[in-house]
Amino acid sequence: MPGSTPGPTDWSPESWRHRPAQQQPEWPSAEDLARAEKRLAGLPPLVFAGEARRLRQQLAEVAAGRAFLLQAGDCSESFEDVVADVIRDKLKVILQMAVVLTYGTGVPVVKVGRMAGQFAKPRSAPLEVVDGEELPVFRGHMVNDDAPNVRARVPDPTRLLEAYHHATATLNLVRAFTKGGFADLSQVHAWNLQFVADSDAGQRYERIAGEIDAALRFMAACGIDLGAEEALHQVDFYTSHEALILPYEEALTRRDSLTGQYYDCSAHMLWVGERTRQPEGAHVEFLRGVQNPLGVKVGPGADPADVVEVCRRLDPGREPGRLTLIARLGASRVEELLPPLVEAVRRAGHPVVWACDPMHGNTLTSADGRKTRRVEDIMAEIRGFFAVHQRLGTWPGGIHVELTGDDVTECLGGAGAIAESDLHLRYTTTCDPRLNGRQAVDLAFQVADLLRAEPDPSRA
Numbered sequence: 001m002p003g004s005t006p007g008p009t010d011w012s013p014e015s016w017r018h019r020p021a022q023q024q025p026e027w028p029s030a031e032d033l034a035r036a037e038k039r040l041a042g043l044p045p046l047v048f049a050g051e052a053r054r055l056r057q058q059l060a061e062v063a064a065g066r067a068f069l070l071q072a073g074d075c076s077e078s079f080e081d082v083v084a085d086v087i088r089d090k091l092k093v094i095l096q097m098a099v100v101l102t103y104g105t106g107v108p109v110v111k112v113g114r115m116a117g118q119f120a121k122p123r124s125a126p127l128e129v130v131d132g133e134e135l136p137v138f139r140g141h142m143v144n145d146d147a148p149n150v151r152a153r154v155p156d157p158t159r160l161l162e163a164y165h166h167a168t169a170t171l172n173l174v175r176a177f178t179k180g181g182f183a184d185l186s187q188v189h190a191w192n193l194q195f196v197a198d199s200d201a202g203q204r205y206e207r208i209a210g211e212i213d214a215a216l217r218f219m220a221a222c223g224i225d226l227g228a229e230e231a232l233h234q235v236d237f238y239t240s241h242e243a244l245i246l247p248y249e250e251a252l253t254r255r256d257s258l259t260g261q262y263y264d265c266s267a268h269m270l271w272v273g274e275r276t277r278q279p280e281g282a283h284v285e286f287l288r289g290v291q292n293p294l295g296v297k298v299g300p301g302a303d304p305a306d307v308v309e310v311c312r313r314l315d316p317g318r319e320p321g322r323l324t325l326i327a328r329l330g331a332s333r334v335e336e337l338l339p340p341l342v343e344a345v346r347r348a349g350h351p352v353v354w355a356c357d358p359m360h361g362n363t364l365t366s367a368d369g370r371k372t373r374r375v376e377d378i379m380a381e382i383r384g385f386f387a388v389h390q391r392l393g394t395w396p397g398g399i400h401v402e403l404t405g406d407d408v409t410e411c412l413g414g415a416g417a418i419a420e421s422d423l424h425l426r427y428t429t430t431c432d433p434r435l436n437g438r439q440a441v442d443l444a445f446q447v448a449d450l451l452r453a454e455p456d457p458s459r460a
């Protein structure tokens with residue numbers, strides 16, 4: 001059974017407190033923080049250990065080269081976007097991408113949202129200048145508000161509770177949508193948002209949807225009872241976020257009554273960010289004791305020996321499905337930097353999933369000072385990632401992307417050819433630039449083409 005290795009005996013949910021923790025807010029009141037932690041610790045878990053174990057099993061299939069991981073959602077979820085239509089549209093785009101990938105390749109797709117808890121952000125600098133005024137930086141709605149004034153930027157521990165409640169509302173809707181009929185394959189046309197349907201990618205998607213309809217009609221005509229096939233009517237959709245604010249994660253960590261092991265019940269999968277993955281640091285210490293599937297971001301400065309050390313701490317049992325390494329190396333350097341990392345981890349015997357985050361190594365600033373990314377760089381990094389794995393005979397296990405279902409103008413180029421002069425039109429992200437629905441579905445088609453060129457996934 002995944003996670004069958006007993007949890008470490010020299011660990012407790014609070015043992016991270018003895019290690020240096022990067023990127024933690026300076027909460028103005030220790031008492032208010034303690035009150036919020038106490039309340040959170042008494043609230044029900046958001047996800048269940050059995051669900052996290054099921055995701056581990058599915059990720060073990062990815063590690064073995066028999067499935068593909070699609071991890072996607074906002075850079076930083078906004079409390080203001082915990083609105084039915086926004087959540088539904090994001091889900092539609094992710095389901096569409098999954099259909100494109102599965103239908104085009106025959107490879108099962110494991111779907112994980114950066115959703116229902118992605119409310120905290122690590123930042124490169126503690127201060128920023130907005131309209132000439134120096135302000136503490138926005139750290140995600142779990143910590144402070146993004147409004148550009150000093151009062152809004154003061155960390156407020158009651159936001160930890162608000163984050164929990166916003167995550168709960170999001171997850172409730174996600175569960176209803178994915179288990180209650182909306183994700184039924186007969187709805188495949190309805191996932192095509194109007195602004196996506198009008199694009200080339202949207203029309204290509206419509207053709208696939210038509211073929212799926214025809215296949216379903218064919219099976220029904222052959223006498224197959226489609227109503228009885230659960231897989232046609234529901235999808236498994238999992239949640240994930242960066243485990244950044246450790247008092248929040250600790251408060252939601254619970255011992256599973258079935259196995260006696262600890263799970264961080266704030267999300268199915270947690271990852272440690274590029275800025276907090278120090279082997280001796282508090283974040284790695286916290287995550288090594290919870291049995292959820294874990295991600296580790298790996299940036300261009302990563303030393304292979306350090307990455308192996310993090311793998312040793314987080315995956316001592318060398319269990320497939322436990323660890324996903326999410327490489328975010330940049331389009332221009334992926335082919336140079338990824339091979340030594342893959343080789344070192346392979347030599348150390350960790351059966352990790354390798355996923356490509358083509359967003360964070362390709363961020364640039366536009367002339368008017370907005371963070372943006374070129375879709376062509378994003379695609380170039382994905383192509384480089386596939387090329388490296390093909391050369392090394394390893395499986396390019398998945399992609400990790402920032403997107404929204406809204407028709408935003410945050411990333412340059414791609415389907416819809418967004419120019420720098422368009423960025424201001426609908427630039428609504430609270431942190432990093434996201435692909436809009438059209439750009440995301442188009443990207444899925446290109447990734448499906450790359451996956452199709454891979455050796456038969458049933459090889460393993």
Ligand SMILES: O=C[C@H](O)[C@H](O)COP(=O)(O)O
Pocket residue numbers: 075121122123124125360431432
């Ligand atoms: O994903 C988020 C960003 O890349 C990270 O928070 C750093 O952003 P910054 O360089 O604007 O602080």
Ligand SMILES: C=C(OP(=O)(O)O)C(=O)O
Pocket residue numbers: 075122272273274275297298328360432
């Ligand atoms: C901050 C992020 O990534 P990284 O830790 O890789 O910079 C992120 O995924 O939004």
Ligand SMILES: [Mn+2]
Pocket residue numbers: 075076360402431432
């Ligand atoms: Mn980001």
